[in-house]
Amino acid sequence: MVRVMLKTHPQSGEQQMSCLATGFYPRHINMTLLRDGQTVPEERLITGELLPNGDGTYQQRKTLSLSVEERTERHDYTCTVTHTSLSNKLDITWEPGPAPDITFIAVAVSVVVFVIGVLVLAVAAFIKRKRRSAAIEGETQFPKFTAVWMVDDVQVEYFDSNDNEVISRRHWNVEEVVEEQAFKTSVMFHVRHDLNSDFQLLKSRFNHTGVRPRVRVMLKTHPESGAQQVSCLATGFYPRHINMTLLRDGQTVPEERLITGELLPNGNGTYQQRKTLSLSVKERPERHSYTCTVTHMSLSNKLDITWESGPAPDITFIAVAVSVVVSMIVVLVLAVAAFIKWKRRSAGE
Numbered sequence: 001m002v003r004v005m006l007k008t009h010p011q012s013g014e015q016q017m018s019c020l021a022t023g024f025y026p027r028h029i030n031m032t033l034l035r036d037g038q039t040v041p042e043e044r045l046i047t048g049e050l051l052p053n054g055d056g057t058y059q060q061r062k063t064l065s066l067s068v069e070e071r072t073e074r075h076d077y078t079c080t081v082t083h084t085s086l087s088n089k090l091d092i093t094w095e096p097g098p099a100p101d102i103t104f105i106a107v108a109v110s111v112v113v114f115v116i117g118v119l120v121l122a123v124a125a126f127i128k129r130k131r132r133s134a135a136i137e138g139e140t141q142f143p144k145f146t147a148v149w150m151v152d153d154v155q156v157e158y159f160d161s162n163d164n165e166v167i168s169r170r171h172w173n174v175e176e177v178v179e180e181q182a183f184k185t186s187v188m189f190h191v192r193h194d195l196n197s198d199f200q201l202l203k204s205r206f207n208h209t210g211v212r213p214r215v216r217v218m219l220k221t222h223p224e225s226g227a228q229q230v231s232c233l234a235t236g237f238y239p240r241h242i243n244m245t246l247l248r249d250g251q252t253v254p255e256e257r258l259i260t261g262e263l264l265p266n267g268n269g270t271y272q273q274r275k276t277l278s279l280s281v282k283e284r285p286e287r288h289s290y291t292c293t294v295t296h297m298s299l300s301n302k303l304d305i306t307w308e309s310g311p312a313p314d315i316t317f318i319a320v321a322v323s324v325v326v327s328m329i330v331v332l333v334l335a336v337a338a339f340i341k342w343k344r345r346s347a348g349e
Contacts, residue, residue, distance in 0.1 A: 001021070001022050002019070002020070002021045002079055002081050002090055002092045003020045003079075004017070004020075004077055004078070004079045004092050004093065005018045005020065005094070005262060006018075006094060007259060007261070007262070009256075009259055011256035012256065014065070014259070015066040015071050016063050016065050016066065016259065017064045017077050017094070018062070018063045018064075019031055019033050019061060019062045019063075019079035019092075020059065020060075020061040020264070021059065021060055021061070021081055021083075022053065022057070022058075022264070023053065023055075023059070023266075023267045024057055024058055024059075024083055024085060025056060025057045025058065025085070026084060027050060027058045028083075028084070029058075029060060029081065029082070029083045030081065030082045030083070031060065031062050031079060031080070032080040032081075033062055033064055033077065033078070033080075034079075034080060035076070035077055036075050036076055040064055042224070043222075044064060045062045045063065045064055046062070046064075046065075046220060046229065047061075048060055048061040048062065048063070048220070049218060049220070051235070053235070053236075053266045054214075054235070054236040054268050054270055055266065055268040062079075076093060076094070077093070077094045078091050078093045078094075079091070079093075143160035143161040143162040143163075145160065145161040145192045145195070145196075146158075147159045147160075147191070156168065159188045161192060164185070164189070165181075166181050166184040166188060168181065210296070210297050211237055211238040211270055211298055212236075212237065212296070212298045212299060213234040213235065213237035213242060213294055213296055213298070213299075213303070214236045215233070215292055215305045216232075216233045216292075216305065217230065217231070217232055217233075217290055217291070217292045217306065218230070218231045218233065218307070219290075227278070228278075228279040229276050229277065229279065230246070230276070230277045230279065230307070231274050231275070231276045232244055232246050232274060232275045232294075232305075233272065233273075234273055234274070234292075234296075235266065235271075235272035236266065236270045236272070237271055237296055237298065238269060238270045238271065239297065240263060240271045241296075242271075242273060242294065242295070243294065243295040244273065244275050244292060244293070244294050245293040246258060246277060246290065246291070246292055246293075247290070247291040247292075247293060248277075248288050248289070248290055249288050249289055250289075250291070253277055257277060257278075258275045258276065258277055259275070259276045259277075259278070260273070260274075261274040261275065261276070275292075277290075289306055289307065290306065290308075291305065291306045291307075292304070292305045
């Protein structure tokens, strides 16, 4: 499954064009982003890490940060994907929509306001009617299960779970009705029991109580430009609502600095979402620890996943390692030279 998405940061207005491929197997895939039919250079793209989904398939994305000039111009973006599962390449295109029709917007707003007004009046009338009607306290007086036999749109027999008895409305063959009544009542007991069992099975199958998210904190560095991003990815969770907060050295990173990805479905009924922080030039040399804090209904407590920058390289250890490698090369060269000299002498003798 391939999607091309335009992301706009709500505060800074920064825009990114992303190509996401998900749900594929095996893991090798080729993705190319084109603008107006021309290939976007790889050095301008940030290629995300190949990530596993929860069903044995994989996902990957490529992202292009749009310049100020590119935002004001109108371009078509196409994501071209080749994979062993495809007989031909797959092209998914994003095209800028037409300029908004002011008249259409005005009519749409008027319709929405009208519908809201009608809805408010309907709710008010329903509440007023409910207050006037007699309240039913405790369990409802209506049966949980009802069955009706009809002949030519005329009710001839009736059964419900309150009376637990088949009641006949027929006025012919009274003796036959009496003989069949016990049998039909027994049949309806079995039908009611079977339907209730099926209903409980369906509830256990489709009513998810919550699937825990898997959370990762990742540092991405573009191989050409050196641009760096810290991303928090939560995947494999259900239901879809989740709260994600990124902290740097224990302090919350402001939301206006984060790019929140779209909530995306996985192939197994769960969801995934990510938040990304683009690091400034001043932030890159500094050493910080980044923590992704996640809360979800499937978790009894918040989940904290931390990424910490590694320690500074040990110069002494590097110098010793280089010296050992150089010494081994020298010894190897001398051994080869001695072997060649010995072979020549042996051949001369």
